[in-house]
Amino acid sequence: MSASLLQLRPDLAVICDWIRPGARILDLGCGDGTLLAHLAAHQNVTGYGLEIDAGKVARCVAAGVNVIQADLDDGLRDFDTGSFDYVVMTQALQALQRPDDAIAEILRVGRVGIVTFPNFGHWRVRTALAAGRMPVTPSLPDRWYDSPNIHLCTVADFEALCAERGWRVLSRRLLDRSHREGARIGIAPNLFCELALYMLQSPERVK
Amino acid sequence: MNAGFAADSVGLVAARRVAITQALALDCGRTLPQHELMVETYGTLNAARSNAVLICHALSGDHHAAGYTHADERKPGWWDSCIGPGKPIDTRRFYVVSLNNLGGCKGSTGPNTLNPDTGTPYGPDFPLLTVRDWVRSQALLADALGIERWAAVIGGSLGGMQVMQWAIDLPQRVGHALVIAAAPKLSAQNIAFNEIARQAILSDPNFHGGRFYDHGVVPTHGLKLARMLGHITYLSDEAMRAKFGRLQRVNQFSFNFEVEFEVESYLRYQGQSFVERFDANTYLLMTKALDYFDPAREYGDDLAAAFARAQARFLVVAFTSDWRFSPARSREIVKALVRAGRDVSYALIDSQLGHDDFLMPIPQYHEVLRGYLDRVAREAGT
Numbered sequence: 001m002s003a004s005l006l007q008l009r010p011d012l013a014v015i016c017d018w019i020r021p022g023a024r025i026l027d028l029g030c031g032d033g034t035l036l037a038h039l040a041a042h043q044n045v046t047g048y049g050l051e052i053d054a055g056k057v058a059r060c061v062a063a064g065v066n067v068i069q070a071d072l073d074d075g076l077r078d079f080d081t082g083s084f085d086y087v088v089m090t091q092a093l094q095a096l097q098r099p100d101d102a103i104a105e106i107l108r109v110g111r112v113g114i115v116t117f118p119n120f121g122h123w124r125v126r127t128a129l130a131a132g133r134m135p136v137t138p139s140l141p142d143r144w145y146d147s148p149n150i151h152l153c154t155v156a157d158f159e160a161l162c163a164e165r166g167w168r169v170l171s172r173r174l175l176d177r178s179h180r181e182g183a184r185i186g187i188a189p190n191l192f193c194e195l196a197l198y199m200l201q202s203p204e205r206v207k
Numbered sequence: 208m209n210a211g212f213a214a215d216s217v218g219l220v221a222a223r224r225v226a227i228t229q230a231l232a233l234d235c236g237r238t239l240p241q242h243e244l245m246v247e248t249y250g251t252l253n254a255a256r257s258n259a260v261l262i263c264h265a266l267s268g269d270h271h272a273a274g275y276t277h278a279d280e281r282k283p284g285w286w287d288s289c290i291g292p293g294k295p296i297d298t299r300r301f302y303v304v305s306l307n308n309l310g311g312c313k314g315s316t317g318p319n320t321l322n323p324d325t326g327t328p329y330g331p332d333f334p335l336l337t338v339r340d341w342v343r344s345q346a347l348l349a350d351a352l353g354i355e356r357w358a359a360v361i362g363g364s365l366g367g368m369q370v371m372q373w374a375i376d377l378p379q380r381v382g383h384a385l386v387i388a389a390a391p392k393l394s395a396q397n398i399a400f401n402e403i404a405r406q407a408i409l410s411d412p413n414f415h416g417g418r419f420y421d422h423g424v425v426p427t428h429g430l431k432l433a434r435m436l437g438h439i440t441y442l443s444d445e446a447m448r449a450k451f452g453r454l455q456r457v458n459q460f461s462f463n464f465e466v467e468f469e470v471e472s473y474l475r476y477q478g479q480s481f482v483e484r485f486d487a488n489t490y491l492l493m494t495k496a497l498d499y500f501d502p503a504r505e506y507g508d509d510l511a512a513a514f515a516r517a518q519a520r521f522l523v524v525a526f527t528s529d530w531r532f533s534p535a536r537s538r539e540i541v542k543a544l545v546r547a548g549r550d551v552s553y554a555l556i557d558s559q560l561g562h563d564d565f566l567m568p569i570p571q572y573h574e575v576l577r578g579y580l581d582r583v584a585r586e587a588g589t
Contacts, residue, residue, distance in 0.1 A: 024548075054555075057552075057554055061575050062577075066550050066552050068553045069553055070553075078545070
């Protein structure tokens, strides 16, 4: 991992590590364009971000990041099959109408898809539920009534979906509360992982 | 220089006439041996000549884009909200060039100027033009002004079409292309509206086959109808509802065809004031240029193939309430640019008015323009 990655959010740093230099990427829900700007500056990566929020779009434009204002729930029909090396979606999956359709689209448009989500199997979540309350945790800070998250899943749920749809898991990184891969994660990943990162491929995209 | 005007106004401006002495071969097959263009400029060209910005006007626009031509002018130029010191197109940093297109009616060579061969106005003898012809003419203007490469070419509506054509036809001369409220080509519905506008003018008895100047009359009726129709397409249903609703001038039906509803009064006023400032032959010519615009046509109807030639970075902007050139049309442009691998950003501006919103100082819109153009200016070294 290069020194420049240190100032990035840990999950974004992992993604930068996964993406090879010079690649063409599409970043879904790109926010203010941090990932794209970083990849462009340090890894000669080109591409576009998709973002629905007008304020974030304006910040991307001001930062010189290619951004296309769009609603991810409208799908990726404006993008050709296999037209990007990577399609990335960080921590937006759980807020979509149909996450399964979204991943299928990601794996159609991208030769490789990278998806991250907060693990609903984390022990803090389970503890809250065991006490009869919806969880409010560092990675899920919203309350049940004001949360944008409508389709939460656990690491086990996600991997079951991948197996069911035949998506190949090329790589997986499970980060704990401090967004590191602590020792406990190896013992009980679905209990100690707070943020899950997956690199996926559709069987049809295999070269 | 700016005395009596707002601090962010370019203040008093003076147009000048630039003679283009090179022959211009037109798409219709004819050649104009020379022509003249009316031009306003704002700001100062830097020593490196790297800070020039071209403004392309829409159907009824002209060279007077910002400031005031005289101290008591009632309204400033047509895009004054966007051009000036500290405004998104910042005249402290950019040298802004705005022209009246060839075929216009505000002093540039066009149907209402004298044909040197006959000594009378061209009228219907003036050639029909395409957006490509305008780009060629504007490139000759750039040569005359000593501008090798534009830092940015900017335009809304028909102006946005000129921007796209610039980026495709003269890729090495455009740094950034700002395409606002435009479409990659007209739809059948767009052409249909234009056709009704043209028929209104052509069927006016005072049109005289376009030679109305010789008869000392103006086809006011036809031109007024054309403008009234156009105005409906520039406004959203919601904007008309909000502005006029079913308001009547007097609160009872008069059972005749005089103006009763406020919207009728508005359209008549818009039509009438247009007739006083615009030329019917130019209106016909402009609508045909719109209809003909289709840059993908010479690239096997593949817009991405057309954009593959471009080198500029693009900003595409659309407005939610615009139904004349809806956001879906802008997304066609964006899709083709992505397919061509061009740098592009696309902003969808939440708006109420309709197509005309591209002229309005909507905060979200101006924030995007300002952010984008700030980078353009820094790139240009200003």
